[in-house]
Amino acid sequence: MTAWFVIVVPLVIMFFTLFMERVEARLRHVAVQENEVEELLENARPDEVRALFRQGIGRALELFQLRRVGRAGKLRTRRSRDQS
Numbered sequence: 001m002t003a004w005f006v007i008v009v010p011l012v013i014m015f016f017t018l019f020m021e022r023v024e025a026r027l028r029h030v031a032v033q034e035n036e037v038e039e040l041l042e043n044a045r046p047d048e049v050r051a052l053f054r055q056g057i058g059r060a061l062e063l064f065q066l067r068r069v070g071r072a073g074k075l076r077t078r079r080s081r082d083q084s
Helices: 002-030 034-043 046-055 057-083
Strands: none
Touching: 034 057, 046 057
């Protein structure tokens, strides 16, 4: 009985760690990056702060990123107009 215990416990621990590594890898891609949160908190507008308070960090970051992408899109169109 003790021999089975000595063999089974390390195997169970090994499989558990492999499973948790896969879970962690998936979460790494989904999780919010620290630098994104810092940038949001430094440059947030009132509507983004309101979204952070009411709906959480995910929605606030969505609004912030949409604003950044919108600004980048406007800059691209201005540059293309200036070059024409």
